Amino acid sequence: MAVTTPLGFSDCKKNATYLGRHVLAEFFECDSNVLNNPKLIERYMTDAALECGATIVEKCFHMFSPYGVSGVIIISESHFAIHTWPELGYAAVDLFTCGEKCDPRVAYDFLKKCFGSKNASFSQLNRGILDGKDLSVEQTPFYISAQN
Amino acid sequence: MAVTTPLGFSDCKKNATYLGRHVLAEFFECDSNVLNNPKLIERYMTDAALECGATIVEKCFHMFSPYGVSGVIIISESHFAIHTWPELGYAAVDLFTCGEKCDPRVAYDFLKKCFGSKNASFSQLNRGILDGKDLSVEQTPFYISAQN
Numbered sequence: 001m002a003v004t005t006p007l008g009f010s011d012c013k014k015n016a017t018y019l020g021r022h023v024l025a026e027f028f029e030c031d032s033n034v035l036n037n038p039k040l041i042e043r044y045m046t047d048a049a050l051e052c053g054a055t056i057v058e059k060c061f062h063m064f065s066p067y068g069v070s071g072v073i074i075i076s077e078s079h080f081a082i083h084t085w086p087e088l089g090y091a092a093v094d095l096f097t098c099g100e101k102c103d104p105r106v107a108y109d110f111l112k113k114c115f116g117s118k119n120a121s122f123s124q125l126n127r128g129i130l131d132g133k134d135l136s137v138e139q140t141p142f143y144i145s146a147q148n
Numbered sequence: 149m150a151v152t153t154p155l156g157f158s159d160c161k162k163n164a165t166y167l168g169r170h171v172l173a174e175f176f177e178c179d180s181n182v183l184n185n186p187k188l189i190e191r192y193m194t195d196a197a198l199e200c201g202a203t204i205v206e207k208c209f210h211m212f213s214p215y216g217v218s219g220v221i222i223i224s225e226s227h228f229a230i231h232t233w234p235e236l237g238y239a240a241v242d243l244f245t246c247g248e249k250c251d252p253r254v255a256y257d258f259l260k261k262c263f264g265s266k267n268a269s270f271s272q273l274n275r276g277i278l279d280g281k282d283l284s285v286e287q288t289p290f291y292i293s294a295q296n
Contacts, residue, residue, distance in 0.1 A: 019233065020240065024170065024273065060206040062222050072220040072227060074210050079218065083226050083244075085167065085276065092168065092275045094242065096231075123273075125172065127240045128233065 019128030020078055020098035025108050027091040031116035036086035038063040041071055044114040045080055049073050052106035054080075054097065077102045091115060096127070121148055167276030168226055168246035173256050175239040177266035184234035186211040189219055192262040197221050197228055200254035202245065225250045239263060244275070269296055 034040055042061045049056055054075040061071035067087060073080045078096040085091070093111060095104035105122075112120045182188050190209045197204055202223040209219035215235060221228045226244040233239070241259060243252035253270075260268045 019238075020231075022172065022240075024275070026275065057210050057218070058208040060208045060220070060222060062205050064224075070205070070222050070227065072208070072222060072229065074208060074218050074220060076212075078231050078240075079220060079229055081220065081227055081229065081242075081244075083168075083246075088276075090167075090276060092170075092226075092244075094229075094244075096229075096240075096242075098231075125271075127172070127174065128236075128238055 017130055018126035019130065020096055020126070021104055022078075022125045022127050023095040023104040023108055023122050024125070025093040025095065025111070025120060025122040027093065027112060027115050027117040027120045028089065029118035030084075030089045030091055032086040032089050034115055035084035035089065035091055036067045036069065038069045038071070041069045041082060041084065044111060045071055045073055045082055048095075048107040048110045048114070049075055049080055051110045052095075052097070052104065053102045054107075075102070080107065091117075098128075165278055166274035167278065168244055168274070169252055170226075170273045170275050171243040171252040171256055171270050172273070173241040173243065173259070173268060173270040175241065175260060175263050175265040175268045176237065178232075178237045178239055179264035180234040180237050182263055183232035183237070183239055184215045184217065186217045186219070188262075189217045189230060189232065192259060193219060193221055193228055193230055196243075196255040196258045196262070197223055199258045200243075200245070200252065201250045202228075202255075223250070228255065239265075246276075 038061055042059065046056065054077050056073055056075055058074040061069065063069055069084045071082050077098050081094040083092045095107050097104045108122055186209055194204065202225050204221055204223055206222040209217065211217055217232045219230050225246050229242040231240045243255050245252045256270055
């Protein structure tokens with residue numbers, strides 16, 4: 001059994017309004033050689049996690065044949081995931097973090113440079129919206145809280 | 149190197165308008181004993197993937213101490229991910245699938261029953277929007293295409 005402390009409810013500030021921030025990012029016009037290199041993809045995703053202050057718990061990456069990489073990093077703060085389409089110069093990335101320590105937008109900016117992406121966009125959704133009075137989870141659907 | 153065929157661009161129907169569907173689901177009022185059981189969580193997520201026709205490639209699951217489970221399944225069609233907050237009876241789940249074979253909403257319905265969730269909501273976003281003429285990826289931000 002793991003001894004890593006989870007970023008559970010008790011770690012959230014009492015005035016937090018949600019448990020986590022989920023940034024969904026699309027990277028366009030990337031360097032296809034990077035997108036098709038599983039070692040580089042794993043390295044960049046790992047470095048992005050460390051860059052934004054995350055604590056890495058587990059990693060799994062997979063190279064498809066003939067091309068394309070998928071990978072996930074489980075962090076104490078939730079997870080990062082990537083799927084690449086080198087033939088299109090496109091990567092779909094998820095940066096889901098909980099708590100205040102780890103800013104997914106730092107990882108987004110870092111990866112944009114690593115992939116040589118000429119254009120990128122993100123949308124941020126808040127997950128686990130909290131009721132301010134009793135700090136239970138509000139049962140509401142998502143909304144996009146930020147977008148570029 | 150893996151020999152698993154990726155669900156790359158060539159697998160998409162020529163009249164497809166996006167590469168993948170990403171369902172973000174929130175499960176409320178779940179059975180906390182289930183949410184804090186890593187073996188059950190792994191089993192249910194695996195079964196959900198199989199139920200909706202996905203091809204499982206890699207899995208990693210992690211139990212936090214004293215409570216909470218995080219896990220990811222990489223599938224040929226992208227990935228499923230889960231993070232649980234047993235103390236709140238809440239689970240945040242991602243069901244990202246590409247191509248037509250695999251319906252993430254089937255997995256969503258399946259998991260709602262497995263978790264004993266009394267209420268749940270999802271939002272679906274399309275990822276990798278394709279330009280209809282030349283089938284390149286359109287460089288546009290997300291929009292929520294379906295929600296309950």
